[in-house]
Amino acid sequence: MTRSRYSLRRWIAPFALLALSGGGSGCQKQDLPETFDHDLTLGGRTVTGSSLQRGAVVFTQSCRPCHGATGAGDGPASIGLRPPPRNLRLGTYKFAAVAAGQLTTDDDFRRIIRGGLHGTAMLPWDLPQPQLDDVIQYIKTFSDRWQTESAGEPITLSADPWTTRADAGIERGKRVYHGMAQCGVACHPAYVTRSEIFDFTAELTKMRVEEFRADLYAPIAKASDYGFAILPPDFTFNILRSGDGVADIARVVASGIGGTAMPTWKNVLPDADLWAMAHYVKSLTDLRDTDGSTNLRARLKAQAPWTPPPRTSAPD
Secondary structure, three states: OOOOHHHHHHHHHHHHHHHHOOOOOOOOHHHOOOOOOOOEEEOOEEEOHHHHHHHHHHHHHHOHHHHOOOOOOOOHHHOOOOOOOOOHHHOOOOOOOOOOOOOOOHHHHHHHHHHOOOOOOOOOOOOOHHHHHHHHHHHHOOOOHHHHOOOOOOOOOOOOOOOOOHHHHHHHHHHHHHHHOOHHHHOOOOOOOHHHHHHHHHHHHOOOOOOOOOOOOOOOOEOOOOOOOEOOOOOOOOOOOOOOOHHHHHHHHHHOOOOOOOOOOEOOEOHHHHHHHHHHHHHHHOOOOOHHHHHHHHHHHOOOOOOOOOOOOOOO
């Protein structure tokens, strides 16, 4: 059974109250908000001690139950949560609109905190703007990276060229996904036949794909910087963490996902192809919980055995 965001909040709330009251064993010193009596330089900008002090209070009240007193993702409410809460001490953040692995911007922090991450225990937090800004600066104190690095340059895309011709975008995206980016060969599931992958790859790269992994229609778990393997989403089944609108998907495709095998595709593929992939992925997410997903799986399962076509000799 899928747990709703409302029920998740009700489930986590008792842990938050228990944590703030000291868990019945006495409130430990390290559980109290840290005291900041001086300013800090974080991400190349000066943050006042008073702002950090206020942020520490907000974090203790709203974030500590899951993310833990030291930001390590080990709060009392974290037990059994999958995916686990982010370890903020790593200074590595998913779903930021910067090149994968770079420090996120404050705008990304605001979007993620206020929007939450779908399908996880990270709920939307409607914090007032002053409190939100303070807690963002406090979160930066958990990782030493913020003392020596600045946030990455935000990645932007040109205007979506497929807005008025989405069907053409989906068709182009299908070819780019399977033939150019090889998403369905390397990480995510494929959603077309082996013959189609062969044809798309030859069309877009002039290369031949002659062998396929046995589990072509399932995702492959990939190593991450978070201490555990991550299974890329099956777009016809999984909820997308950072939103499943075309613009949300395009942002993630262009930027990549920090700390994971999902690379930055901006400047690797033309913006038009990144938008096309976003439209194609959106078309796959629209199949979720419908007969369309079942029918697609049946079509792929029923495909005839495939062998690569013979190579043709180059003309004299």
